Amino acid sequence: MKDYGKIDRKLMDHICLIARLDLSDAEKDRYAKELSAVLDAFRVIEKVDTNEEPSFHPIPITDRVRDDSVKPTDWNPLGNAKAKENGYFKGPKIM
Amino acid sequence: MNQTTVREYIEAVRAGDVNVAEFIAEVMEKSRKIQERYSPFITLSEKPAAKPTKRGMIPGLPISVKDCLCTNGMRTTAGSKILGDYMPPFDATCVKKAKAEGGIIIGKTAMDEFGFGTFTTNCAYGVPKNPHDPERSCGGSSGGAGCITAAADFPHVAIAESTGGSITAPAAFTGTVGLTPTYGRVSRYGLIDYANSLDKIGVISKSVYDSALMLSVMSGHDPLDSTSSDKASEDFTKFEGKDVKGMRLGIPKEYMSEGVDARIRRALMAQADRLAALGAKISEVSLPMTEYALPSYYLIAISEASTNLARYCGLRYGMQGEMAGMDSDRYFSKVRTDGFGDEAKRRILLGTYARMAGFRDAYYLKALRVRTKIINEFKAAFKSLDALIAPSMPVLPPRLSDIKELTPIETYNMDILTIGPNMAGIPTLSVPMGKAEGLPMGMQIIADHFDEGKLIAIGSSLEVIG
Numbered sequence: 001m002k003d004y005g006k007i008d009r010k011l012m013d014h015i016c017l018i019a020r021l022d023l024s025d026a027e028k029d030r031y032a033k034e035l036s037a038v039l040d041a042f043r044v045i046e047k048v049d050t051n052e053e054p055s056f057h058p059i060p061i062t063d064r065v066r067d068d069s070v071k072p073t074d075w076n077p078l079g080n081a082k083a084k085e086n087g088y089f090k091g092p093k094i095m
Numbered sequence: 096m097n098q099t100t101v102r103e104y105i106e107a108v109r110a111g112d113v114n115v116a117e118f119i120a121e122v123m124e125k126s127r128k129i130q131e132r133y134s135p136f137i138t139l140s141e142k143p144a145a146k147p148t149k150r151g152m153i154p155g156l157p158i159s160v161k162d163c164l165c166t167n168g169m170r171t172t173a174g175s176k177i178l179g180d181y182m183p184p185f186d187a188t189c190v191k192k193a194k195a196e197g198g199i200i201i202g203k204t205a206m207d208e209f210g211f212g213t214f215t216t217n218c219a220y221g222v223p224k225n226p227h228d229p230e231r232s233c234g235g236s237s238g239g240a241g242c243i244t245a246a247a248d249f250p251h252v253a254i255a256e257s258t259g260g261s262i263t264a265p266a267a268f269t270g271t272v273g274l275t276p277t278y279g280r281v282s283r284y285g286l287i288d289y290a291n292s293l294d295k296i297g298v299i300s301k302s303v304y305d306s307a308l309m310l311s312v313m314s315g316h317d318p319l320d321s322t323s324s325d326k327a328s329e330d331f332t333k334f335e336g337k338d339v340k341g342m343r344l345g346i347p348k349e350y351m352s353e354g355v356d357a358r359i360r361r362a363l364m365a366q367a368d369r370l371a372a373l374g375a376k377i378s379e380v381s382l383p384m385t386e387y388a389l390p391s392y393y394l395i396a397i398s399e400a401s402t403n404l405a406r407y408c409g410l411r412y413g414m415q416g417e418m419a420g421m422d423s424d425r426y427f428s429k430v431r432t433d434g435f436g437d438e439a440k441r442r443i444l445l446g447t448y449a450r451m452a453g454f455r456d457a458y459y460l461k462a463l464r465v466r467t468k469i470i471n472e473f474k475a476a477f478k479s480l481d482a483l484i485a486p487s488m489p490v491l492p493p494r495l496s497d498i499k500e501l502t503p504i505e506t507y508n509m510d511i512l513t514i515g516p517n518m519a520g521i522p523t524l525s526v527p528m529g530k531a532e533g534l535p536m537g538m539q540i541i542a543d544h545f546d547e548g549k550l551i552a553i554g555s556s557l558e559v560i561g
Contacts, residue, residue, distance in 0.1 A: 007448065019401065019447040020408070021440055022428040031444055034503050038445060041504050042390035042458075045465050054463030055470060057292045057322065058278045058520025059544055064321045075184035080412035089411050092418040092426035 007032045007039070101156060101305045104250035108155040108197075115147035115155035119199055122157050122249050126201055133229065134221045135242035137162045138170045139202040151197030152312050157251040158193050159243050162203040163210060164254060164296070165285040166190055173287040174206040174236075176219040177407045177414045177434030187285020188320065189254055189296050189313040196312050201251070204239030208436045209400065210258050210289040212236050213509045214498050215265070217438040222495065225269060227534055231492040234268035240299040241265025241273075252309045253299040258289045259392055260513025262297045266525040267487035267537025272554070274298045274306035277544045278520030279324035281310070282317030290399035291322070293392075293517060303526065303554040307331040310547060326545060337552035340374030342481045344553070349385035350485035350512055358531040359486045366528050366538050366557065367484060373556055380480065384472045387465050388515040393507055394449050394462035395518075401446025404439065407431060441503060470519045477543040482553060486512055487525040487537030516541045524550035526557055 007015070012032045016023055023031065083090035099107070107113045123143060130136050136159070147155050160166060163173040165183035167190075172178045186194065194200070207217040215238025216222050223242040225231040233242045240253035242265075255262045257275045266273025274297045281296040288294060298309040308331070315328035346367060351360050367377045409415045409430030416430050435443065449458040476483065489512055498506075516523045521544055528538040538557075542549045 011448075012444075015444050015447050015451075018451070019443050020405075020424065020428045020431050021435075021443065022425075022432040023440075031441060034441065035445055035448065037502070038393075038504050038507070039448075039458075042394060045387050045390050045394075045461055046457075048384075048387050048461075048465050048468065050461065050464035050468065052464050052467035052471070054460050055466040056463060058466070058470060058518065059324070061279075061322050064318075066318065077411075079184055080181060081410070082415040083410070083418060090418070091410050092421050092423045094423050 007036050098248060099250055100302065101250045101252060101300070101308065105154060105156060109149055111149065113155060116144050118155065119144035119147070119157065122201060125247070125249060126243070129243065129246045133224045133226055133242050133246050135204055135223045135239040135246065136202040137172055137174065137205050137220045137239070140169065140200055143199050143201050147199070148197045151195065152308065153193065154197035156198050157201045157249060158198040159202050159204050159240060159251065159253045160190055160200055161237050161240055161253070161255050162206055163256055163287040164190055165287070166200060166203065169200070169203065171203065171287070172220065174208045174218055174220065175434065175436065175439065177431070178287070179219070179414060181413050183285070185285065188282035188317045190285065192313050193254065198312070204237070204243060204253060206239060207236035208439050209287070209404070210236040210256065210261055211400070211438045211442055213260070213264055213506055214493070215239065216495065216498050217436055219436060225492050227270060228492070230494050230496070231534070232268060232495055232498060234264035234488070234492065236261040237265045237299060241269035241271055244271045244299045244301060245269035252305050254296065254309070254313070255299045256286060256294060256296050257517060258293045258396060259517045260510045262299060263487045263513045263523060263525040263537065263539055266299055268492040268535065270527045270530070270535030272300050272303055272306050272527070273525040274310060274547070274550070275517070275523045276310055276314065276547055277324070277522045279322050280326065280522070280545065280547070281313045282320040282323045284317055284319040288403045290396040291403070292399060293396060295520070303524070303551055303558055304332055304335050306524070307335055307551045331547060331551055334548040334551035335555040339370060339553055339556045342375045342549070342553065343479065344370060344375050344377050345380035345476060345480045345483045346377065347380050347382045347385065347483055347485055349382050354511070355486055355489040356491060359489065359536050362528045362531070362536050363484070363486050363538055369557060370484070370553070380476055380483070382472055382476065382515065384465070384469045385515055388469055388518055389507065389511055391462035391465035391469070392514040392518050394458050395466065397442045397446035398449050398459045399446070401443045401450065404435070404443055407434065466518050469515060473515070473519045473521055474543070481542070482549050483541040485539055485541065487539040488512060491531060491534045491536065512539070520544065522547045522550055524554045526554045
């Protein structure tokens with residue numbers, strides 16, 4: 001388990017990139033310190049011997065499917081969008 | 096009509112003795128005054144009682160709704176700046192049901208951003224103050240719900256939500272009743288998710304009867320939530336006052352450790368004595384997995400939360416910025432950095448890390464396996480016990496100024512007594528158990544999956560004897 005829970009600056013930059021958060025150097029340093037302290041405290045679970053299956057839910061959940069049918073809607077999907085054009089959502093430039 | 100109970104009020108409405116429109120206007124005036132004093136709301140309704148009815152289970156009853164639940168045409172922020180102007184075009188199923196049964200939505204209550212907190216201090220829209228001492232916290236994350244329930248001198252019920260203790264904490268700190276149902280008992284459709292496998296919609300109210308009534312309104316299968324239980328709704332008020340004689344109740348010793356305020360432990364033992372006097376059989380039990388509940392809970396919660404919060408990227412709804420001259424990554428990062436608060440960012444970073452390739456097995460999957468052990472431990476206890484009783488919170492409501500000094504891990508540790516049951520998805524009921532230094536304390540009753548009836552029987556028996 002070595003290196004787990006140690007968040008250096010390089011790893012912090014990578015996490016921020018994946019999480020799409022644009023943090024200042026000072027913020028990155030502060031969060032890295034806090035996250036390391038939290039993860040260090042959480043390492044106690046390593047002591048637990050776990051042969052059990054993981055519980056993704058607290059009670060057994062079975063997959064439910066519904067008919068993939070088109071139903072009328074009485075609300076405007078674009079109602080909360082500020083950037084829209086010709087009945088479409090408008091997003092930033094991808095390429 | 097002001098000090099009337101929910102039950103008396105509903106009877107009076109059915110009998111035609113109340114002009115509901117006038118009464119709700121009075122309630123709104125009072126709510127505005129309470130808002131000035133204690134800030135329980137993010138948004139107050141503008142036209143709450145358009146079509147009052149005498150029909151349904153809760154005709155004319157004032158209902159507040161935690162702001163993570165969608166309300167049609169009424170601003171819903173989940174306590175976050177990033178959803179500052181979000182107007183849902185639909186009602187959450189629990190809200191829809193409350194309205195269909197005659198309930199009247201008076202406002203949206205304050206909460207920690209997305210539910211990330213224990214004290215309702217991680218707020219973009221003002222921190223609610225505890226009506227028992229305005230310098231202290233209402234608990235969280237459903238702090239606004241606890242606040243308005245404690246402050247209201249009119250019949251009212253709050254729809255709240257818990258992920259790791261967000262109903263129990265405010266109920267204990269504000270001297271109110273908090274019911275967290277079994278996972279899946281109430282549909283999560285229309286809930287702005289924190290952690291899908293942990294979120295439960297419940298109630299904060301003045302009495303156990305009120306919580307039982309509201310659970311009867313909100314529960315039942317919903318095809319719109321694939322995790323909602325098949326169990327049909329039932330009348331949970333029938334369990335009120337049911338005899339507790341012969342019930343086997345356990346006090347987990349891990350919930351009575353030195354870390355729990357001695358005054359709270361004494362109060363819990365006094366409650367146990369009262370239940371014993373009513374014929375319940377009390378014993379001490381051990382739940383050794385309690386030690387591992389907190390870290391595994393947080394690892395699961397932050398992993399699910401960071402995934403859920405990925406959807407807030409400045410498109411379609413919520414905070415949206417200027418796109419010109421920005422590529423997509425820069426735009427998404429800018430909106431998210433501007434829109435999320437400090438604790439939300441912390442949990443996104445933690446959750447992103449815990450799910451990263453190379454760490455996922457050690458953190459996220461390991462935590463899910465620990466959860467299996469925790470569920471099994473509770474299940475084993477309930478083979479010989481009807482319910483568990485324990486303090487709701489380890490401390491009295493803290494001062495808002497002291498909360499600022501806590502480190503993240505010290506804050507997370509405040510959830511130590513509520514995390515286990517929430518991880519296991521089992522129902523709990525927090526009931527008031529007197530005061531210490533003028534501040535409320537709470538006792539939680541914990542039962543097996545779908546055994547809410549036992550909680551209501553035990554909780555209401557303590558109300559009768561005061």
